[in-house]
Amino acid sequence: MLSLNVGLPGLLRSAEREVLSGIRKHPVAGPVEIGPNGCTGDGQADLENHAGPDKAVCVYATEHLAYWSDRLGLPFAPAAFGENFSVQGLAESEVRIGDILEVGAARFQVTQPRGPCFKLGMLHGVPDLARRVQEAGFTGFYLRCLAPGAVSAGMPIALVERNASHPTIAEVVRVTYHDPDDVAAIDRVIACSPLADSWRGALERRRRKRA
Known part of the structure; x- marks a missing residue:
């Protein structure tokens, strides 16, 4: 892990609006306790869309920054x-739903892609950045915490369990944002038991409308 980042909600402003958001994170050097509800010292303003056990930790690959x-x-x-974890080598095309990752004594499971929202564009002054992230597929992803522990920047992230039949993050992004008529792929994603309930529910609602 290259960087461990936390931040509490604060005001985010653009020319059009002002919102409370926890998207502004900063790197921290010392150990941070992480449990089912996320990182100590971290917080979200929108508890419906950006919080909960299935979104305890947000991960983003630094290879995308360039x-x-x-x-x-x-x-x-x-x-x-x-993101909370800035990492190398965990690309959306490789990481699968349900992957189990260990960082020190802490253990995590991949649950869903990160669904970019308008606040990302507000943070950088690029109003359509959320759409660009969806199009590029460089969304990042979320983890649930299976075993709590103290985590620091620089600690290795180990893949300890994977089901090769589970869809990759890139596949979930594809059927969600780009190929909504690929019913077979959508059904495969819905059937993946470690998938976050909120993401599954959204796909199930879409599936019923197209039935």
Whole structure:
């Protein structure tokens, strides 16, 4: 893990609006306790869409930062996407729903992609950034905490369990944002038991409308 990031909700402003958000994170050096409800010292303003046991930790791959810097002409550093874990080598095309990861004594399970919202665009002054993230597929993903523990930047992240039949984060992003008519793939995602209930519910509602 390159950076461990936390932040409490604060005001986020643009020319059009002002909202309370916990998207603004900052790197911390010392150990941080992480449990089912997330990181000590971290918080969310929107508890319906950005909190809960299935979203205890947000993860983003630092390999994507150069892509965004090149296209938007802005400096992007760890924590720029509101993530708790800034990592290398955990790309959306490789990580699968249900993957079990260990960081020290803490154990986590991959639950869903990160669904980018308008606050990401407000943070960087790029109003359509959420749409761009969906199109690029560089969403990041969420973890639930299976075993609590203290975590620090620089600690290795170990993949300890994987079901190769489970969809990747990239596959879930594809059927959610790009190929809503791929019914077979949607059914496969819905059937994946470790998937976050909220994401499954959204896909199930879409599936019923197309039945």
